[in-house]
Amino acid sequence: QVQLQESGPGQVKPSETLSLTCTVSGASIGTYYWSWIRQAPGEGLEWIGTSHSTESANYNVSLKSRVIMSVDTSNNQFSLKMTSLTTADTAVYYCVRGGQRSWFDPWGQGTLVTVSS
Amino acid sequence: QSVLTQPPSVSGAPGQGVTISCTGSRSNLGANSDVHWYQHLPGSVPKLLIFNNINRPSGVPDRFSASKSGTAASLVITGLQPEDEADYFCQSYDTGLSGSVFGGGTKLTV
Numbered sequence: 001q002v003q004l005q006e007s008g009p010g011q012v013k014p015s016e017t018l019s020l021t022c023t024v025s026g027a028s029i030g031t032y033y034w035s036w037i038r039q040a041p042g043e044g045l046e047w048i049g050t051s052h053s054t055e056s057a058n059y060n061v062s063l064k065s066r067v068i069m070s071v072d073t074s075n076n077q078f079s080l081k082m083t084s085l086t087t088a089d090t091a092v093y094y095c096v097r098g099g100q101r102s103w104f105d106p107w108g109q110g111t112l113v114t115v116s117s
Numbered sequence: 118q119s120v121l122t123q124p125p126s127v128s129g130a131p132g133q134g135v136t137i138s139c140t141g142s143r144s145n146l147g148a149n150s151d152v153h154w155y156q157h158l159p160g161s162v163p164k165l166l167i168f169n170n171i172n173r174p175s176g177v178p179d180r181f182s183a184s185k186s187g188t189a190a191s192l193v194i195t196g197l198q199p200e201d202e203a204d205y206f207c208q209s210y211d212t213g214l215s216g217s218v219f220g221g222g223t224k225l226t227v
Contacts, residue, residue: 035217044119045155045163045206047217060216094162100217101210103153105165105174 002026004095004108011114018082022095022108029053029071033099034078036069037107038091046091050100051078058100085115120145121207121220128226134195137223139207140188145218147188150210154183154192157204157222166205167192194225202227 008020022034036048049059051069059067068081082089092112098104122140129135139152146152154167165174170185183192190209194201207220 044221045208045219047208047219050217058216061214100215101150103151103165103168103208104155104163104217105168107162107164109162 002097002106004097004106006093006095006108006111008093008111008113010112011116012085013117014086014115016085018080018085018089018113020080020093020095020111020113022078022080024076024078024097027097029076029078030073032097033102034071035096035098035100035104036080037094037096037104039094039110040088040091043091047100048080048082048093050098052099087115089113090115119221120211120214120218121209123205123207123220123223125221126224126226129194129197131197131199131227133197134193135197135225137192137194137205137207137225139190139192139220141190141209142188144213145188145209145211146185146190148212150212152183152185152190153208154181155206155208157206158200159203163206197227199227201225 003025030053035050051057053071057069066083071078092110094110095108096104151169155163156166157163167183204222211218
């Protein structure tokens with residue numbers, strides 16, 4: 001059974017950088033595509049980007065200038081870095097298995113990130 | 118505004134059925150991109166309900182079915198149960214954006 005678990009700070013100050021890590025168990029991270037998705041309060045789901053261990057990452061065009069994703073095969077983890085945060089980035093961030101051309105399953109539990117001074 | 122359009126809400130009585138629509142455009146559903154559906158129960162994690170337009174993952178009841186035609190897709194839920202109350206999202210790939218896109222979500226009230 002594949003399981004994903006996000007880790008990272010629950011609160012970040014405006015203009016700072018968010019770093020999140022997703023630890024994968026039950027699957028080899030080099031075998032699949034991995035993505036980050038977020039949901040702001042009261043809003044819908046937003047795909048942030050997709051990474052793979054041997055391919056360049058793909059990002060949502062609206063976030064591309066602020067996002068970097070990477071894969072760590074030695075620790076079976078993948079990560080998200082988002083710079084220049086604003087309050088609009090306050091959301092629950094999910095790590096998921098799947099690429100931008102396919103479905104997403106399973107999902108991590110999600111981590112709430114609040115951008116506030 | 119979401120790239121895929123869903124009604125904000127639908128409702129139905131227990132035992133009845135509802136249909137949730139998902140409307141796209143020539144750059145996503147109309148470009149033969151597959152549609153996937155998710156159920157997001159309150160306080161829980163989004164769960165894959167339908168993949169590649171019509172397929173149910175193991176464990177999803179056959180009360181849930183879906184279809185796709187042109188730039189539109191639909192999720193049909195029959196025999197509504199109280200535990201079906203949730204938000205439902207459609208998702209696809211947009212060739213113009215070169216990325217995955219979601220509908221705004223539909224809140225189902227039973």
